[in-house]
Structure formats: C-alpha cells, structure tokens
Amino acid sequence: MQRIRLRYTKRGRLRFTSHRDFQRAFERALRRSAVPMAYSAGFTPHPKVSYANAAPTGVGSEAEYLEIGLADVRDPEALRAQLDESLPDGLDIIDAVEVRTPNFVERLEASLWEVRLPGVSEQQAAHAIELFLAAESVEVERQTKNGLRVFDARGAVASLTLVPSQVDVAPVGEYSATSDVRTGDGCAILRLVVRHATPAVRPDDVLSGLRSTADLAPPVPAEVTRLAQGPLDEETGTVTDPLALDRAAAQAVPSETAEPQAVASA
Amino acid sequence: MTVESVFPRLEALLPHVQKPIQYVGGELNSTVKDWDACDVRWALMYPDAYEVGLPNQGVMILYEVLNEREGVLAERTYSVWPDLEALMREHRVPQFTVDAHRPVKAFDVFGLSFSTELGYTNMLTALDLAGIPLEAADRTIDDPIVLAGGHAAFNPEPIADFIDCAVVGDGEQAVLDITEIIRAWKAEGRPGGRDELLLRLARTGGVYVPKFYDVEYLPDGRIGRVVPNAPGVPWRVSKHTVMDLDEWPYPKQPLVPLAETVHERMSVEIFRGCTRGCRFCQAGMITRPVRERSITGIGEMVERGLKATGFEEVGLLSLSSADHTEIGEIAKGLADRYTDDKIGLSLPSTRVDAFNIDLANELTRNGRRSGLTFAPEGGSERIRKVINKMVSEEDLIRTVAAAYGNGWRQVKLYFMVGLPTETDEDVLQIAEMAKNVIQKGREVTGQNDIRCTVSIGGFVPKPHTPFQWSPQLSAEATDARLGKLRDAIRNDRKYGKNIGFRYHDGKPGIVEGLLSRGDRRTGKIIRAVYEDGGRFDGWREHFSYDRWMRAAEKGLAGTGVDVEWYTTRERAYEEVLPWDHLDSGLDKDWLWEDWQDALEEVEVDDCRWTPCFDCGVCPQMDTQIQIGPTGVKLLPLTVVK
Structure with missing residues (x-):
C-alpha cells in the first residue's frame, strides 16, 4: 500500500466548513476522481484516510494535513492536481509527498496563526501584546463539552508579534480582503506561534487573554488563519515544513513512482 | 442594475x-x-x-x-x-x-x-x-x-x-x-x-x-x-403534466453540499404518478397519470449522477418504487454495474409483497441486512378496504417470513390512526399484527431475538382525494386511541418487549388539517402565528399548538367558523370546497363515488393492470399512462482507463 501525505487549505468562506463536513467532501472527491483507495477490512469498509489536528470551524487555514492509503501506486503530484480539481475552490490541495518517515503527528509541534482584528488600531494591539507577553501566566476560560474550563493561555505562546502596516500582507483568501472595508478603522494584524499542548490553546484563547490582560475588545469577530503547522525551531520561534523529511527521503531514494506510466500499465 | x-x-x-x-x-x-x-x-x-x-x-x-x-x-x-x-x-x-x-x-x-x-x-x-x-x-x-x-x-x-x-x-x-x-x-x-x-x-x-x-x-x-x-x-x-420523463433527465448534476443534510445520497426519480388508488394519499391522486422513466434512461442518470457527485448511495425514487414495470431488471442491472464500487442502492417506498424481498436482497447483495419497512397503513382488514390499501394480513405474514428467512432481523411497520370510519377495534388490530409478525419471525429463524417496530402517523384528510369530505379525528380522540394501542402492546408479556412503538400526539395533525383544507380566512391565522413568533412548524421543538389555537381564535373572530369547522366536520356532496377551482384532473364526481365506495368498504384496482376506472385525469388533461416494459437490459459498463 502506497501512502501519501497531503497539505490542504480552508480558504475564504469555506473556512466555515467543519471538520466533519470536510471529511465527507474529501471522501466524495476521492470517488469522483476515481482515486484507487485502499479500504479498511470489515463489514462496512472505509477508505483509508487519517486526518491530523484539524483547525476549528470558522478559522481559515493554509496548512491542514491528512494521509491516504492507496491500493495502487500513483505519482503524488499528479494525484494532488487531480484531487484539487475535484474539490471546491477554497478547499485546495496544495502539497503532496509519498510517506517515507513515521511519526508525522508528533512532528506537528506548533502552529503559526495570523489574526486580523478589524477596527483595532495598531497602537491598541501593540499595547495589549506587551501586557500579555509580560505576564507569567494568563488564565482564560473556555466553554467545553464538559463544562467551563480554566487554563493558562500564556505558556503555550512561543511568540506574538504585530505585523507592521507598511508590510504588504497578501490577502489569503478571496474574502479576507473585505475585512477592512467593514469598519473603515484600522486593522491590526497579529502573528502568533502557539505550541500544541494539552489542553490545546487556540487563537481565540489568546484573544481572551488579550481581553483580560489589556481590555482588548475587537468590535467585530477576528479573522483567524493558520498559516503553518509543523516542527518548532525554538531558537528562531519559526514553524517549519512538516513534509520536509519525507520530501528529502524521496529525493534521496526515488521510488518506482518515478515511472508512473510504466507502473500503471503493468 | x-x-x-x-x-x-x-x-x-x-x-x-x-x-x-x-x-x-x-x-x-x-x-x-x-x-x-x-x-x-x-x-x-x-x-x-x-x-x-x-x-x-x-x-x-x-x-x-x-x-x-x-x-x-x-x-x-x-x-x-x-x-x-x-x-x-x-x-x-x-x-x-x-x-x-x-x-x-x-x-x-x-x-x-x-x-x-x-x-x-x-x-x-x-x-x-x-x-x-x-x-x-x-x-x-x-x-x-x-x-x-x-x-x-x-x-x-x-x-x-x-x-x-x-x-x-x-x-x-x-x-x-x-x-x-x-x-x-x-x-x-x-x-x-x-x-x-x-x-x-x-x-x-x-x-x-x-x-x-x-x-x-x-x-x-x-x-x-x-x-x-x-x-x-x-x-x-x-395542473401541469410533463410527459416522457426521458426528455427531462434532471437533476443531471445533483448538488452536493458541504454541510450534512437529511439525505446523504443521490436520487433518481424512476417514475412519476401512482395509480394504486390509496384513498388517503394526496400525492398518488394529484400526480396522475403514471409516467415511467425507461430503464436505460435510469441507467444513464445513475451513471452520470454518480460521476458528478461522488455519492455512495443511489435512491430510486417514486411513490411506490417496486411498481416500475422493469424494477427487477433495473435493480439487478445496477447492482451488477456497481458491485465493485461499493455503491448502495435503496428503494424508499415499497409495498408489502414477497417480490419486494427478492428486490431487497438484490439491492443489499454485499451489504448489511438490518431492517425492512412496510406500510400496511391500516391495522384491520376492514380499514384497509376503506382506504383501498389492498394488502391482506396473509400477504404481510408471508412477506415477513421471507424477509426473516433471508437474514433480515428487524421489520418496521407503518400505520395511520384516525382513518375514516375507524374504531378502537381497528387500531388494536395493529398490536395483533405486530405480534403475529414476531411470532412468524421466531418460527422462521428459530430465534427469540426478533424486532418489530410499529410507527404511527395521524391521518390528515387532504384536498383532491376521496377523503376530502371526511371528518378528521380530534386530537383528544387520537391520543386516546393511541393510548389504548400502547397499553395493548406494552402489556403483552410474550411479545411486548420485542415491539417498538413510535407515534406522535394528535395536536400537530389538527394544525396540518386546518391548513390543508383551509380557505382564505385561514390566512389570518397563519399571519397571527407568524407575528406571535411561529417558525419552523414542522419541527417538534419549535411547534406550539397553543400558539396556533390562540391565533385561530383571533384570526377567525367574526367569521362564524372555527378550527373544528375546518377539521372534524364532515362535508356534504354539494359543498363548494376551497380548492374546487384548481383542477387536478380528477373528476369530482368520481372522487365522491370513491368516497362512497370507501364507506361501503369496496376496493378499486390499479389502472395499470386493469381497465380504466374513469378517475378523469387522462381525458381531462389529454394525457395517458406511460409504462413499459421495454425489454431492454442494462449492459455492464466497460471501464475506460
């Protein structure tokens, strides 16, 4: 069985897709594009797909990951293009590598988030960031299935910075550019690196923390996008590509997929 | 602009x-x-x-x-x-x-x-x-x-x-x-x-x-x-009638949502209309005549639709899907084509006979056999004659025996309560039928663990049916009858535990009845309910009977009529009904005769296999029934790589 790791996005209005919704859409796309899926054994066989660490509903993402098992060998790039074509715009498959290394989920150590705060000025945001980072710990509350939970949102934050306005930040999805129009005021943009810990600290927990430490209360909902997730370089505070190891291994020892045509017709 | x-x-x-x-x-x-x-x-x-x-x-x-x-x-x-x-x-x-x-x-x-x-x-x-x-x-x-x-x-x-x-x-x-x-x-x-x-x-x-x-x-x-x-x-x-469904192969590109919906499958309508003549069924009356889609037309829609959607299940829709003249060939042909693709096939509406078990077996060739649903609609032989649901208890038991014999373990039976001329005795027969089903299942399988679920809906008389003149059973009488049936099932030591019982109380049915046979004066009620916050009345958690009754009192004030007048009142032959000026093609005198036949427990056949019984639709609308068989078979699809 050949296994392929895919990186996909949730862009623009399709960021409101829940993880369950995405799973259904993805499995239908597999059928439409006739990908030779490997199926689980048992009474009701399911295609072999495993998902890692999905972003919350309503949050955009440039860096979601999943892994599929194939009954037949395919060229990863050709497969990526085929699947991407079959999914709606916004749910885009943007990278594919053949699996060569184990323990992928453990490699997803941290996420880089972009948080756009329409109606919040840069001065307000900078002040709040300063207070938040100066705190040893910032207790926040979140309503979970098991009731109200109180935990520290500060410890997991590896970095939190303001993106200076002179830097032209390319809008990520088709609708992201509209956010500034809504308020007419400024729009502070934060970059946030959060370690994947238990309990998970999400961008909205950090926003709760900014509210409690610095009274930062955005007038409209923040627009949050995951820009990357992967190994965390503690020195620089950057999140690196989790597919790099597989890619390097594939370049060192190309598989039989180097001749996809020959394999397919055999 | x-x-x-x-x-x-x-x-x-x-x-x-x-x-x-x-x-x-x-x-x-x-x-x-x-x-x-x-x-x-x-x-x-x-x-x-x-x-x-x-x-x-x-x-x-x-x-x-x-x-x-x-x-x-x-x-x-x-x-x-x-x-x-x-x-x-x-x-x-x-x-x-x-x-x-x-x-x-x-x-x-x-x-x-x-x-x-x-x-x-x-x-x-x-x-x-x-x-x-x-x-x-x-x-x-x-x-x-x-x-x-x-x-x-x-x-x-x-x-x-x-x-x-x-x-x-x-x-x-x-x-x-x-x-x-x-x-x-x-x-x-x-x-x-x-x-x-x-x-x-x-x-x-x-x-x-x-x-x-x-x-x-x-x-x-x-x-x-x-x-x-x-x-x-x-x-x-x-009314408008489309002839030759093969000319209208829609939807060609069924919508596939990202959100979860109530039907996670693709549907192909295999025929439109129904001439079984069940007297309670508005859909069967107003969609005449029967028009079948051809077996090849169905095959093409399934193929094209699956490619366009990626769905894993295809529903073959109609008012009584097993009645398509070539349903056996359709089921076999589709099952053959899609066995390897793990595509499930389903027939949502089926009648009670052994032929259906063969079909169901064909459709679940590789899958699981969990439950089968049948709709005898009425508990007693007598009431089934009234509603023209021509199925005998013998048929049902024979069908059920075949189902259990083929590995099915659960049978769901659908009934209505509140049918015209109905008595407590007719409804209590439902309990007897459920017991006989379990008895037969135990006999055939040699196992005690056999389930039968009885699901009950309240009957609401509908326009353009022979029951459009019928009184509707009040909510109180409906609830009382359901209570007696529930007790009869629960108190049975031998079978009671194996019978599931699902029902709704009679109140929503009264509101549905009010709106079904209402006239322009009922519009005031709808508006009052809306202004009082009424939304999503088809959802139990949003529906409020009291709100509707309050609004009815307000909306009908000064008209001299009330909710009972619209629901539990029997209409006479000469009464002008609010929908008489909308022509469904059905001859009003034929509907009246059929209503009289119902009261006398006289059944009427299906015009697909017996001579025309003059319901009026074909001459009135200049249409005719369109049925097969065509004799064509679905050929295996060749895989193009």
Whole structure:
C-alpha cells in the first residue's frame, strides 16, 4: 500500500466548513476522481484516510494535513492536481509527498496563526501584546463539552508579534480582503506561534487573554488563519515544513513512482 | 442594475451562529451566473432549514432547468434558523440566496416549493426578512412575483393573501413558460405594472392568481362560489403534466453540499404518478397519470449522477418504487454495474409483497441486512378496504417470513390512526399484527431475538382525494386511541418487549388539517402565528399548538367558523370546497363515488393492470399512462482507463 501525505487549505468562506463536513467532501472527491483507495477490512469498509489536528470551524487555514492509503501506486503530484480539481475552490490541495518517515503527528509541534482584528488600531494591539507577553501566566476560560474550563493561555505562546502596516500582507483568501472595508478603522494584524499542548490553546484563547490582560475588545469577530503547522525551531520561534523529511527521503531514494506510466500499465 | 452581494455583511454574523456552513453556498454543481447577462431571474426557496431543503428534488430540478437557459438565472434560498434571523434583523441583512448571496427582493420571481403546509410561517419570515410586503396587495413594481408550487399548492387558498400566484403540477415546462411571459413583459417596458403581468400569467389557464378570483360566502360560513373578476381569466386553473420523463433527465448534476443534510445520497426519480388508488394519499391522486422513466434512461442518470457527485448511495425514487414495470431488471442491472464500487442502492417506498424481498436482497447483495419497512397503513382488514390499501394480513405474514428467512432481523411497520370510519377495534388490530409478525419471525429463524417496530402517523384528510369530505379525528380522540394501542402492546408479556412503538400526539395533525383544507380566512391565522413568533412548524421543538389555537381564535373572530369547522366536520356532496377551482384532473364526481365506495368498504384496482376506472385525469388533461416494459437490459459498463 502506497501512502501519501497531503497539505490542504480552508480558504475564504469555506473556512466555515467543519471538520466533519470536510471529511465527507474529501471522501466524495476521492470517488469522483476515481482515486484507487485502499479500504479498511470489515463489514462496512472505509477508505483509508487519517486526518491530523484539524483547525476549528470558522478559522481559515493554509496548512491542514491528512494521509491516504492507496491500493495502487500513483505519482503524488499528479494525484494532488487531480484531487484539487475535484474539490471546491477554497478547499485546495496544495502539497503532496509519498510517506517515507513515521511519526508525522508528533512532528506537528506548533502552529503559526495570523489574526486580523478589524477596527483595532495598531497602537491598541501593540499595547495589549506587551501586557500579555509580560505576564507569567494568563488564565482564560473556555466553554467545553464538559463544562467551563480554566487554563493558562500564556505558556503555550512561543511568540506574538504585530505585523507592521507598511508590510504588504497578501490577502489569503478571496474574502479576507473585505475585512477592512467593514469598519473603515484600522486593522491590526497579529502573528502568533502557539505550541500544541494539552489542553490545546487556540487563537481565540489568546484573544481572551488579550481581553483580560489589556481590555482588548475587537468590535467585530477576528479573522483567524493558520498559516503553518509543523516542527518548532525554538531558537528562531519559526514553524517549519512538516513534509520536509519525507520530501528529502524521496529525493534521496526515488521510488518506482518515478515511472508512473510504466507502473500503471503493468 | 448590478446587485451587490450581502456576503461581507453576513460573514461578520456567521461566527456567532450554529452550523455556519449552511449559509455560505459553494456546493458542488451549484451555479452562479452573471446578473447583468440575464433578464429573468428566479430565487427558489424550499421554506425549511438548509439540511432539509437542499436535497429537495423539486428545487434541484427547477434550479438546473432554469440555469441551463441562456439569459435566465436561478439561485436558491432556505429558511435561516432563529439564531441567524435575530442577527440579520439586528444588522439589517436581508434574506439572501446561498449561491451569490444576492438579496431575494432583487429577483423577478420568488418561487417557493411547499411539500407541506407547515412551511407557511417560514414563508412569512423569509418575505419579511427580504423586505417584501407580507400581503400581495401591498407589493409594488419593485417587488418580485411571489409564486407557490409543490403539493401543498393544490390548495393555495390559506396563503392566497401572501402569494401573487400558484402553479400546480409538474414545474419543469411551467417555469420556462412563465419565464417567457416575464421576459416579454419586461422587454416591452413592463406595461400595466404587476397587474398586467399577473393577468398575462392568469390568462394562460395554468397559473392561479388569487386576486383575480372573488370568494363569496354563504350565511352559514360555507363557500357560495368562487368567481373570476377579471376579463379572460378562466373559471378553473389546470395542473401541469410533463410527459416522457426521458426528455427531462434532471437533476443531471445533483448538488452536493458541504454541510450534512437529511439525505446523504443521490436520487433518481424512476417514475412519476401512482395509480394504486390509496384513498388517503394526496400525492398518488394529484400526480396522475403514471409516467415511467425507461430503464436505460435510469441507467444513464445513475451513471452520470454518480460521476458528478461522488455519492455512495443511489435512491430510486417514486411513490411506490417496486411498481416500475422493469424494477427487477433495473435493480439487478445496477447492482451488477456497481458491485465493485461499493455503491448502495435503496428503494424508499415499497409495498408489502414477497417480490419486494427478492428486490431487497438484490439491492443489499454485499451489504448489511438490518431492517425492512412496510406500510400496511391500516391495522384491520376492514380499514384497509376503506382506504383501498389492498394488502391482506396473509400477504404481510408471508412477506415477513421471507424477509426473516433471508437474514433480515428487524421489520418496521407503518400505520395511520384516525382513518375514516375507524374504531378502537381497528387500531388494536395493529398490536395483533405486530405480534403475529414476531411470532412468524421466531418460527422462521428459530430465534427469540426478533424486532418489530410499529410507527404511527395521524391521518390528515387532504384536498383532491376521496377523503376530502371526511371528518378528521380530534386530537383528544387520537391520543386516546393511541393510548389504548400502547397499553395493548406494552402489556403483552410474550411479545411486548420485542415491539417498538413510535407515534406522535394528535395536536400537530389538527394544525396540518386546518391548513390543508383551509380557505382564505385561514390566512389570518397563519399571519397571527407568524407575528406571535411561529417558525419552523414542522419541527417538534419549535411547534406550539397553543400558539396556533390562540391565533385561530383571533384570526377567525367574526367569521362564524372555527378550527373544528375546518377539521372534524364532515362535508356534504354539494359543498363548494376551497380548492374546487384548481383542477387536478380528477373528476369530482368520481372522487365522491370513491368516497362512497370507501364507506361501503369496496376496493378499486390499479389502472395499470386493469381497465380504466374513469378517475378523469387522462381525458381531462389529454394525457395517458406511460409504462413499459421495454425489454431492454442494462449492459455492464466497460471501464475506460
């Protein structure tokens, strides 16, 4: 069985897709594009797909990951293009590598988030960031299935910075550019690196923390996008590509997929 | 005039609502056309939540039929849940389409498909959110034409104040004809305003415009007569019938949503109409004659639809799917074709006979055999004669034995309570039948662990059926009868534990009955309920019987009639019924004879296999039944790589 790791996005209005919704859409796309899926054994066989660490509903993402098992060998790039074509715009498959290394989920150590705060000025945001980072710990509350939970949102934050306005930040999805129009005021943009810990600290927990430490209360909902997730370089505070190891291994020892045509017709 | 998307304003509200994905559109196979390149624009609504409305075949078909035409666009809109409704009111976001998020008010036509009367309050919510006046009389040239269709539109009188027009019957050709009339009127510079357009539509004889008909009442509250009040408007409005379903292979590109919906499958309508003649069944009466899609037409739709959607299950839809003349070949052919692709096949509506077990076996060749559903509808042989559901207890037991013998472990039986002439004795027979089913199952399998679920719905008399004159059983009497049946099942030591019992109380049925056989005076009730906060009346958690009764008292004040008058009262032969001027093709005298036959427990055959029994549809509508067999088989598909 050949296994392929895919990186996909949730862009623009399709960021409101829940993880369950995405799973259904993805499995239908597999059928439409006739990908030779490997199926689980048992009474009701399911295609072999495993998902890692999905972003919350309503949050955009440039860096979601999943892994599929194939009954037949395919060229990863050709497969990526085929699947991407079959999914709606916004749910885009943007990278594919053949699996060569184990323990992928453990490699997803941290996420880089972009948080756009329409109606919040840069001065307000900078002040709040300063207070938040100066705190040893910032207790926040979140309503979970098991009731109200109180935990520290500060410890997991590896970095939190303001993106200076002179830097032209390319809008990520088709609708992201509209956010500034809504308020007419400024729009502070934060970059946030959060370690994947238990309990998970999400961008909205950090926003709760900014509210409690610095009274930062955005007038409209923040627009949050995951820009990357992967190994965390503690020195620089950057999140690196989790597919790099597989890619390097594939370049060192190309598989039989180097001749996809020959394999397919055999 | 370019119309702006409301999405940027809606987007800010979405993080605060449940299941936001249902409001963003972007479904696979959905269409967004250039607004300015089209001159006739339809907003189509299924007035219920997205999860129920999206899979609706009627809306999906018309959406595609319209969008295929050059210069015509159609977009969809659904009822928003109360959480979003509140935010939309607060932030002044109007009712929008999910395709391009255009405001509904900007369209030429706002078409609503009513499968059930319980969607009426949702129509008022949508109109109000759209900024369209609730009453047709208050609308101006800037408002869309509000058009009702679907089965409930066969009696549009309760919503006559709120709609501009109604179309009864099949919509495929009708929407195209209406489109042409609107296009011509707009091209001429909209002469005569709304009234001229409505008049042109009414004069076709196929579009009902309530404002061109006056209803006169007798002193006792009954209707005296319904009279056209404008020149050239016909006395009766005809239903539309599409002949040759193979010419209308829609939906070709079924919509595939991202959100979860009530039907996670692709559907192919294998025939339209039904001539079984079950007297309670409005669908069977108003969709005559029977028109089959050919076996090859079905094969092509399944193949094309699966490629376009990626669904794992295909439902073969109709009012009684096992009645297709070539259903055996269809089931076998499809099962052969899709065995390796792990595609499941289902027949949603089937009758009670052993042939069905063979079919069910074929359809589940590789899958699991969990439960089978049958609908004897009536508990006693006598009541089944009254309703013309021709199935004997012997048939049922034989069928059930075959099912259990083939590995099925659970049988679900569907019944109605409150049928005309029904007594406690008829209903208590349901318990006996369930016991006999379990008894037989134990006998055939040698196991004690056999389940039978009895599911009961309350009977509501419907327009255009032989039971349109029948009294409806009151909510109290319905509940009392259900209570006796429940006790009879629960108290049975030998079988009681193996029988599941599902039922609804009688109250929602009374409201449905009020709206089904209501007239223009009932519109006041609907409006009062809406203004009192009534929404999503088809949902138990939103429905309030008390709210409806309060509104009825207010709305009917001074009319001399009340809820009982509309529901539990028996009508006489001479009474003018509110829907008599809408022509379903059924001869009213034939319906009356069939009602008399029902009371005398006389059954009537199916005209597919026996001579015509003169229901009137074919001569009246110039149609005929279209059935096979064609003798063609589905060939295996060759795999092209």
